[in-house]
Amino acid sequence: TTLRLVAGMGAAGALAVGETPWQHVGAGIFVVAMILDRADGELARMGGKTTPWGHTYDLVADAFCDALILIGLGIGLRNGVYGLWAIPMGLVAGISVATMFLLVMRLEAVAGERAAEIGAFAGFDPDDAMLIIPITVWLGGSTPLLLAAAVGAPAFMVFFLWFLRRRSKKTG
Numbered sequence: 283t284t285l286r287l288v289a290g291m292g293a294a295g296a297l298a299v300g301e302t303p304w305q306h307v308g309a310g311i312f313v314v315a316m317i318l319d320r321a322d323g324e325l326a327r328m329g330g331k332t333t334p335w336g337h338t339y340d341l342v343a344d345a346f347c348d349a350l351i352l353i354g355l356g357i358g359l360r361n362g363v364y365g366l367w368a369i370p371m372g373l374v375a376g377i378s379v380a381t382m383f384l385l386v387m388r389l390e391a392v393a394g395e396r397a398a399e400i401g402a403f404a405g406f407d408p409d410d411a412m413l414i415i416p417i418t419v420w421l422g423g424s425t426p427l428l429l430a431a432a433v434g435a436p437a438f439m440v441f442f443l444w445f446l447r448r449r450s451k452k453t454g
Contacts, residue, residue, distance in 0.1 A: 290347025294354030309416035345383030
């Protein structure tokens with residue numbers, strides 16, 4: 283989890299540079315961070331070393347990394363089409379993503395671990411959607427990606443809040 287956190291910060295820093303080679307490097311590091319995120323939980327389960335603290339640490343690291351990558355994207359695009367508006371766009375997207383993780387942690391504190399899971403669809407978890415970021419960066423779509431994130435992340439956050447309220451009423 284700590285390696286994932288370091289890789290996530292490195293990925294965001296590389297994207298924040300804003301130059302093409304660094305954006306591609308940042309996207310690659312973010313993929314590594316996502317792999318590390320999957321590996322840490324699997325290794326803990328396989329070794330019988332899961333703990334409530336470890337689960338919370340994993341969620342905090344996920345929130346931090348997923349928010350930072352969007353903030354880094356916004357900072358990196360500050361000299362592009364959106365100008366300095368790119369920075370608050372990245373902040374809005376990043377804060378929305380981090381807020382969703384905080385909502386998950388709050389519901390889990392009340393209703394138990396995994397209470398906030400939406401569930402997989404066709405083998406994909408909602409968190410797998412973050413793979414869109416490196417793929418889109420590699421394909422040269424950083425600018426529309428930032429706009430989509432600045433609009434989509436807050437919209438999904440509102441949906442997620444509604445979803446969690448419904449779920450908490452069923453469990454509470």
